[in-house]
Amino acid sequence: MINAKEIYYILLKAYGQPRWWSDDPFVVMLQSVLVQNTTWSSVEKTCAMFVNQLTPEYIEDLSTEELEQIIRPCGFYKAKARTIQALTAWYRKYHFDRQAVHEVPMPRLRKELLSIRGVGAETADVILVYAFYKASFIIDAYTRRFLFRLGYNFSDDTAIKLFFEKELPEDAQFYGWYHWLILEHCISVCKKTPKCDICFLNGDCRQKLPK
Numbered sequence: 001m002i003n004a005k006e007i008y009y010i011l012l013k014a015y016g017q018p019r020w021w022s023d024d025p026f027v028v029m030l031q032s033v034l035v036q037n038t039t040w041s042s043v044e045k046t047c048a049m050f051v052n053q054l055t056p057e058y059i060e061d062l063s064t065e066e067l068e069q070i071i072r073p074c075g076f077y078k079a080k081a082r083t084i085q086a087l088t089a090w091y092r093k094y095h096f097d098r099q100a101v102h103e104v105p106m107p108r109l110r111k112e113l114l115s116i117r118g119v120g121a122e123t124a125d126v127i128l129v130y131a132f133y134k135a136s137f138i139i140d141a142y143t144r145r146f147l148f149r150l151g152y153n154f155s156d157d158t159a160i161k162l163f164f165e166k167e168l169p170e171d172a173q174f175y176g177w178y179h180w181l182i183l184e185h186c187i188s189v190c191k192k193t194p195k196c197d198i199c200f201l202n203g204d205c206r207q208k209l210p211k
């Protein structure tokens, strides 16, 4: 069966150089919470309302009610406001300094992030990879469905993580690009109803739909 590296290079050939989430670590943190259970367009509209004030200093000066009102279009705004405030307080412990966070070992950072209410494994790994360049492969619903369709039958997310991490270089940039390619593939081709006839992986896929 096709391996993790082979999948990467097929996706890279199909979709070209992947994008990065954002160069601003705080934007990644905030958006990774806002995007939970909502659409990306709602996140973009909400972020636009911050104008040029999407900074941890600005967020920590807002009252809970003010923050809730701004992020309301993203849904679950009370829970998300609480999580954003807790994440901002966590980042404050590092003086809002990306490099200071980056210097902490990944397992310790992951544990700290997972202890914040509203931050699950997917959100923690998005923050680790895209905000702080720490290598922890991101597993989301798209990744699970995509691998299942290819023919893999993993017992849980830990096994999926291992599938990627044991074969790939331990490199946050590589992980970030790979996750972006999977997103791109699952949004445009391997959708709920997949377009297998135009898929670059259809020769290696167990669940490809017949033409």
Ligand code: SF4
Pocket (backbone or CB within 6 Å): 149, 150, 189, 190, 191, 194, 195, 196, 199, 200, 201, 202, 203, 205, 206, 207, 208, 209
């Ligand atoms: S062949 Fe179809 S099911 Fe398989 S990866 Fe491609 S789009 Fe998805």
